[in-house]
Amino acid sequence: MKKFIAESEESKKILNIVQMSSNLPVNIIITGERGVGKKLLAKEILPQAICFDGKLLENSIINNTVNIQQYKELIITDIHLVLNKKEFLANLSNIKIIATAQTTIHDIEEQFAIKVNISPLEEREEDLKIISQEYINSANKIYNTNITLDNIHLDISQNGISLKKSIYKNTLLNSLNSEEINQALEHYIDKKLDEQKTYKDFLKVIEIPLLNIAKIKFKSQLQMATKLNLNRITLRKKLEQYFGNNHE
CATH class of the missing domain: 1.10.10 (Arc Repressor Mutant, subunit A)
Known part of the structure; x- marks a missing residue:
């Protein structure tokens, strides 16, 4: 998935808000469960920005292995895992930040002028339909199959992460012939x-x-x-x- 899918009314509203904010000198935090598309949405706002894992960047700053001042804008993923959040953000005070987190972080809320939350895929049926179709089209192309979504049990327990896995796994299984199944079993038995x-x-x-x-x-x-x-x-x-x- 290369872009944030905004087919549902909620997603359209979210995308409109962040796109209007893309040129403003304000920090934005995007919250939501794993796999809902937080990083994809962040890339819609700052497509050219470097993306850092929050915990890894915190360690790099502490160990002085990164020149953070060279950046004017950054995408920070999983900022909720950063240990000393206030000190961490103080080091980024002159940088525009788009941060992602799985939950609201009350002690640093004031650092973000714009806050958006992305709902799980089960609450965004229109988005789920489009995303599922994109994944099945890609899987069919890779495995040279013609599987439809009707033949697959979609797993959205972890939103886009489990959805993609369930589609690719089922497409792969449907593509296997007897010889390939035997090879897979031989590989399993060998281990x-x-x-x-x-x-x-x-x-x-x-x-x-x-x-x-x-x-x-x-x-x-x-x-x-x-x-x-x-x-x-x-x-x-x-x-x-x-x-x-x-x-x-």
């Missing part, structure tokens, strides 16, 4: 053999997902046994072994 895994341990890797999907796809154990060409008694024992008494 796990060094951990003294047994034959039964590796058998679980195949049987658990197989039986789990069969439970979902078929209505009864009779159908499962028939489709898998497996004795019903053996099937029941396997289900009890892996899923306990909650396998019905």
